[in-house]
Amino acid sequence: MSVNLTINGKKVNVPKGTTVLDAAKQAGIFIPTFCHDPEFPRFGACRICVVDIPGMRNLPASCVTEVTEGMEVYTESPAVVEARKTILELLLANHPKDCLTCERNGDCRLQDYAFQYGVKESPFEGEKKNHPLDDSNPYIVRDPNKCILCGRCVSTCNAIPERSVIDFGYRGFNTKIVTGMDLPLAESDCVYCGRCVAVCPVGALTWKPLAGKGRVWEMEKEEVTCTFCDSGCKFNLLKKQGKTIGVVPKSTAVGRPLCLKGRLGLQLKYMDEPALPFIKKDGVFSQVSWAEALNIEEVLAKILKMNNSNEK
Amino acid sequence: MKSLAEVRAKMGEEYKQKFTRARVVVGLGTCGIAAGGDKVMKALQAIVAGRVLDIDVDFTSCIGMCYAEPTVEVALPGEASVIYGDVNPENVIRLIDEHVIGKKPVEDMAILQIVENGAKAYEGITLMEDYDFYKMQVRTVTSRLGRTNPESIVDYIATGGYEGLEKILSGMTQQQVIDEIKTSGLRGRGGGGFPTGMKWQFTHNSPGDKKYIVCNADEGDPGAFMDRSVLEGDPHSVLEGMIIAGYAIGADEGYIYVRAEYPLAIHRLNLAIAQAEEIGMLGENILDTGFNFKLRIKAGAGAFVCGEETALLTSIEGNRGMPRVRPPFPAVKGLWEKPTNLNNVETYANVPFIIRKGGEWYASMGTEKSKGSKVFCLTGKIKNTGLVEVPMGISVRDIIYKVGGGIQDDKKFKAVQAGGPSGGCLPEEKLDLPVDYDSLNAAGAIMGSGGLVVMDETTCMVDVARFFLNFTQAESCGKCTPCREGTKRMLETLTRICEGTGKPEDIETLERMGRVITKTALCGLGQTCANPILSTMRYFKDEYLAHINDKRCPAGACTELLTFVIDKEKCNGCGKCARSCPAGAITGEKKMPHEIDITKCIKCGACLAGCKFDAIYKA
Ligand SMILES: Cc1cc2nc3c(=O)[nH]c(=O)nc-3n(C[C@H](O)[C@H](O)[C@H](O)COP(=O)(O)O)c2cc1C
Numbered sequence: 001m002s003v004n005l006t007i008n009g010k011k012v013n014v015p016k017g018t019t020v021l022d023a024a025k026q027a028g029i030f031i032p033t034f035c036h037d038p039e040f041p042r043f044g045a046c047r048i049c050v051v052d053i054p055g056m057r058n059l060p061a062s063c064v065t066e067v068t069e070g071m072e073v074y075t076e077s078p079a080v081v082e083a084r085k086t087i088l089e090l091l092l093a094n095h096p097k098d099c100l101t102c103e104r105n106g107d108c109r110l111q112d113y114a115f116q117y118g119v120k121e122s123p124f125e126g127e128k129k130n131h132p133l134d135d136s137n138p139y140i141v142r143d144p145n146k147c148i149l150c151g152r153c154v155s156t157c158n159a160i161p162e163r164s165v166i167d168f169g170y171r172g173f174n175t176k177i178v179t180g181m182d183l184p185l186a187e188s189d190c191v192y193c194g195r196c197v198a199v200c201p202v203g204a205l206t207w208k209p210l211a212g213k214g215r216v217w218e219m220e221k222e223e224v225t226c227t228f229c230d231s232g233c234k235f236n237l238l239k240k241q242g243k244t245i246g247v248v249p250k251s252t253a254v255g256r257p258l259c260l261k262g263r264l265g266l267q268l269k270y271m272d273e274p275a276l277p278f279i280k281k282d283g284v285f286s287q288v289s290w291a292e293a294l295n296i297e298e299v300l301a302k303i304l305k306m307n308n309s310n311e312k
Numbered sequence: 313m314k315s316l317a318e319v320r321a322k323m324g325e326e327y328k329q330k331f332t333r334a335r336v337v338v339g340l341g342t343c344g345i346a347a348g349g350d351k352v353m354k355a356l357q358a359i360v361a362g363r364v365l366d367i368d369v370d371f372t373s374c375i376g377m378c379y380a381e382p383t384v385e386v387a388l389p390g391e392a393s394v395i396y397g398d399v400n401p402e403n404v405i406r407l408i409d410e411h412v413i414g415k416k417p418v419e420d421m422a423i424l425q426i427v428e429n430g431a432k433a434y435e436g437i438t439l440m441e442d443y444d445f446y447k448m449q450v451r452t453v454t455s456r457l458g459r460t461n462p463e464s465i466v467d468y469i470a471t472g473g474y475e476g477l478e479k480i481l482s483g484m485t486q487q488q489v490i491d492e493i494k495t496s497g498l499r500g501r502g503g504g505g506f507p508t509g510m511k512w513q514f515t516h517n518s519p520g521d522k523k524y525i526v527c528n529a530d531e532g533d534p535g536a537f538m539d540r541s542v543l544e545g546d547p548h549s550v551l552e553g554m555i556i557a558g559y560a561i562g563a564d565e566g567y568i569y570v571r572a573e574y575p576l577a578i579h580r581l582n583l584a585i586a587q588a589e590e591i592g593m594l595g596e597n598i599l600d601t602g603f604n605f606k607l608r609i610k611a612g613a614g615a616f617v618c619g620e621e622t623a624l625l626t627s628i629e630g631n632r633g634m635p636r637v638r639p640p641f642p643a644v645k646g647l648w649e650k651p652t653n654l655n656n657v658e659t660y661a662n663v664p665f666i667i668r669k670g671g672e673w674y675a676s677m678g679t680e681k682s683k684g685s686k687v688f689c690l691t692g693k694i695k696n697t698g699l700v701e702v703p704m705g706i707s708v709r710d711i712i713y714k715v716g717g718g719i720q721d722d723k724k725f726k727a728v729q730a731g732g733p734s735g736g737c738l739p740e741e742k743l744d745l746p747v748d749y750d751s752l753n754a755a756g757a758i759m760g761s762g763g764l765v766v767m768d769e770t771t772c773m774v775d776v777a778r779f780f781l782n783f784t785q786a787e788s789c790g791k792c793t794p795c796r797e798g799t800k801r802m803l804e805t806l807t808r809i810c811e812g813t814g815k816p817e818d819i820e821t822l823e824r825m826g827r828v829i830t831k832t833a834l835c836g837l838g839q840t841c842a843n844p845i846l847s848t849m850r851y852f853k854d855e856y857l858a859h860i861n862d863k864r865c866p867a868g869a870c871t872e873l874l875t876f877v878i879d880k881e882k883c884n885g886c887g888k889c890a891r892s893c894p895a896g897a898i899t900g901e902k903k904m905p906h907e908i909d910i911t912k913c914i915k916c917g918a919c920l921a922g923c924k925f926d927a928i929y930k931a
């Protein structure tokens with residue numbers, strides 16, 4: 001069954017059950033989103049994607065509203081623009097303004113939309129959240145002050161059954177993404193797979209090993225598939241001036257655990273100057289040999305032994 | 313089908329026995345206990361045991377007159393029941409000596425008398441139906457409150473309990489039950505006022521072999537206690553309503569979500585569930601009809617947002633109580649994705665009465681679109697604070713002045729806040745509005761769960777808006793941006809206005825924020841959080857302007873904007889003010905008018921409270 005509707009006056013025909021957001025996308029009309037994740041739809045939290053649908057009481061979120069026959073949608077009506085600007089102002093009022101040195105500068109949705117809607121400053125002066133930076137571990141830096149609480153990291157982490165390391169904590173203005181007992185990541189059950197980093201739309205979650213190594217527009221990406229197990233997770237090699245400077249997980253699709261071992265293995269394989277890895281031993285991180293990190297000491301020993309005996 | 317006849321006959325006999333002895337009954341709802349009802353109870357028990365008197369000492373729940381707690385009822389066989397107020401462990405002895413033993417009611421402590429079952433009335437004591445507080449009330453949902461022992465299934469069954477359930481199980485189809493509720497015109501008492509029959513129909517029609525019934529007993533509104541009173545006073549009526557709903561929609565399991573801060577309600581519900589199971593009204597094969605229904609209690613941790621239906625279901629499922637996107641509605645995908653019917657405590661409590669007496673009977677009360685009666689909590693600056701049940705359509709003025717007895721200390725009425733944090737404030741000129749869902753909505757307030765907070769001339773309306781915003785911003789679940797960030801900024805703006813640093817553009821900012829948050833928030837909490845601001849700006853804009861432009865609080869409530877002034881004419885220089893001022897801001901010669909140094913004044917008000925000559929005032 002298909003449904004006919006108009007978006008900004010443009011006729012669109014989409015299958016029943018399509019969301020307004022997807023219908024707009026098919027019609028080539030852009031609607032901003034923060035929390036929407038095609039892998040985990042229907043969260044509907046950030047409200048930046050609201051649209052105007054005459055006859056509806058409020059401005060519904062396009063990512064969770066299904067199209068209906070004859071629906072009229074306006075994605076940039078004055079009410080929508082006012083709402084989006086206000087939401088952006090509210091987010092900026094509670095956000096550090098250090099874009100210049102932020103790892104995500106140039107690759108940040110908050111920055112993009114602020115530019116698009118001409119929001120330079122926030123008219124709201126008041127309390128700002130002031131959480132400590134969490135760089136307790138060698139892989140992921142968490143800056144809760146840059147977090148816009150879109151919840152994508154939570155959904156993606158919880159999608160791997162035995163993980164579920166993070167969730168929303170506290171209430172109201174104090175709401176924060178937390179680990180169990182609100183511990184630093186290093187003391188939690190986090191396995192540093194980086195699913196959360198891969199989906200974060202702003203600079204709240206960044207890669208520690210990549211810190212200061214480059215801007216997004218300086219880097220080329222090359223997709224590789226991990227072959228360590230049969231999940232077939234996709235990774236991007238990040239290259240700057242012909243050198244591979246990092247390996248980051250790409251899609252967080254269902255069934256892709258994106259483990260640390262896979263990423264480390266790919267780093268060893270592809271990076272020009274891979275730094276020694278860290279693993280957690282008895283609860284503390286220590287730098288170890290590649291063989292130990294990849295848990296292949298025995299295999300390696302055997303290979304070496306066989307190589308030696310073959311050579312004889 | 314098995315009949316309840318035998319149980320009913322047996323319990324009826326047991327119940328009648330009660331009235332063959334002198335009875336003294338203490339009101340032990342949470343409010344009664346807080347006022348010292350349990351101490352009165354202990355004193356009574358000690359007297360009766362000490363003197364070996366043949367008196368039945370019993371307890372009940374709150375009869376509604378919270379203003380007169382602790383209340384005690386005394387009844388002699390064949391005579392009217394007399395309700396006494398403000399009883400304490402010292403004066404309770406008079407009730408025994410004079411009324412029980414001396415057979416003469418204690419007139420100076422008596423509030424009213426209830427004449428039932430051919431009993432004899434006393435002279436000189438007001439009848440309940442003539443007593444102002446009750447004159448305009450109709451007691452349906454509250455009919456057992458303060459009248460029966462809520463921990464006794466005997467009392468429940470002897471007063472018509474479980475007749476509704478028996479009636480539907482002895483031949484009504486699911487559809488007939490739903491139709492009866494539709495005929496009654498009952499609308500949800502949890503706030504939204506959605507037609508209950510229609511909701512049941514949706515859940516009934518939703519495909520699925522497993523369905524749930526959920527009772528929303530979260531009651532998070534500040535100043536509201538009607539659900540608690542019903543749970544504490546008549547827990548079986550809620551169970552019966554839920555079982556009937558379960559039959560009607562095809563559910564075999566139900567949950568009651570009660571806030572953990574209601575331990576007495578939870579205790580009485582647990583007792584009621586065990587009693588109902590024992591006589592076979594709950595559990596497997598109810599009355600041998602093959603209908604199974606089991607009930608569990610889930611204690612919520614007291615987050616306001618957990619009253620929102622999807623957050624409540626998420627919480628029962630064991631997750632953080634954050635609202636989910638609707639649709640799908642719970643009727644289609646609710647608890648564990650199964651069709652679920654969720655109603656409020658008062659909504660379910662109405663059901664057994666409707667089934668017993670018929671939908672037509674219920675629909676004969678109220679207005680065209682709001683049927684029946686509604687329980688309200690009267691609080692604030694009103695003489696008779698308490699729980700009242702009035703027919704829909706009565707005017708707000710009648711509730712406040714006739715039922716509530718008017719404003720405390722004969723001050724001037726200023727506004728009434730209806731509907732809790734999602735509601736709004738109504739000014740004097742809206743007092744003649746009939747109480748029904750649609751009129752209140754149109755005036756910018758809501759029925760909500762039924763809290764009515766009365767405010768007098770000493771209340772500052774900007775401060776009231778700030779109070780509610782403080783509540784919602786602390787209770788926002790934090791999931792959606794407009795509510796989480798927006799309530800904080802609105803609160804900060806209101807605070808600045810109250811402190812005298814508001815700017816003219818704040819009015820426009822508040823209006824815009826209200827507009828955007830209302831239209832974009834994910835759940836009802838955010839969608840309504842601006843109502844207290846918008847309604848006070850609608851009716852009391854001049855107060856906002858006075859704060860912003862003249863740095864003045866017309867009600868004299870915002871401390872930062874006050875100055876304390878000494879009236880030179882009235883001051884005779886006694887010096888009491890100077891001695892009571894902790895900041896040393898008052899000086900003056902003996903017998904000469906004193907002066908306040910406003911730079912030193914910390915606005916504590918000690919001088920004003922101390923002056924015997926009314927020479928100090930706030931300006
Ligand atoms: C923030 C919020 C809090 C709520 N709190 C309650 C509550 O404490 N009790 C209640 O019955 N309904 C509450 N509601 C309304 C419920 O979501 C729901 O509409 C109601 O329980 C449905 O029952 P009814 O149809 O019998 O009214 C609340 C709604 C919101 C948005």
Ligand code: SF4
Binds near residue numbers: 095102108
């Ligand atoms: S997260 Fe985005 S908006 Fe925030 S500082 Fe970084 S670049 Fe700027």
Ligand code: SF4
Binds near residue numbers: 153177196202
């Ligand atoms: S850390 Fe990033 S992904 Fe997670 S909630 Fe914050 S902004 Fe969203």
Ligand code: SF4
Binds near residue numbers: 789
């Ligand atoms: S409106 Fe408030 S309470 Fe409701 S989902 Fe949004 S943040 Fe949570």
Ligand code: FES
Binds near residue numbers: 036
């Ligand atoms: S993208 Fe739609 S609500 Fe966040």
